[in-house]
Amino acid sequence: MPPGPLDPPYDRLLATAEEVAEARPEVDLEMAREVFLEAATLLYNGLALEGLDDHDADAVVAGLCADLVAADPGAAVRAHVQAALEAPADLHDSRGVAAAYEISLRILQL
Numbered sequence: 001m002p003p004g005p006l007d008p009p010y011d012r013l014l015a016t017a018e019e020v021a022e023a024r025p026e027v028d029l030e031m032a033r034e035v036f037l038e039a040a041t042l043l044y045n046g047l048a049l050e051g052l053d054d055h056d057a058d059a060v061v062a063g064l065c066a067d068l069v070a071a072d073p074g075a076a077v078r079a080h081v082q083a084a085l086e087a088p089a090d091l092h093d094s095r096g097v098a099a100a101y102e103i104s105l106r107i108l109q110l
Helices: 011-023 029-045 054-067 073-086 094-107
Strands: none
Touching (some): 011 029, 029 094, 054 073, 054 094, 073 094
């Protein structure tokens, strides 16, 4: 069976929903799961991580997990685009990672 929106690295999004609901009592766990499952599905169906190796795909999803719970998710994702291009750290394909973040911005309508 091919991977889907609940398989790695997308499964990290659902884990983030649970972490956020646990850390913030005002957040409804089921609603958080629904929102993050929708994000995972949109990113998966939109091929946002297409062409990235596992390492870089994991990095993008980890960044998105942090960005989606930020006060301004769009600004947070755009900052990751810049960081990938200007200071790629241990990324294998910094341009591909930046493109994945830009695609994610559009898919998630941030």
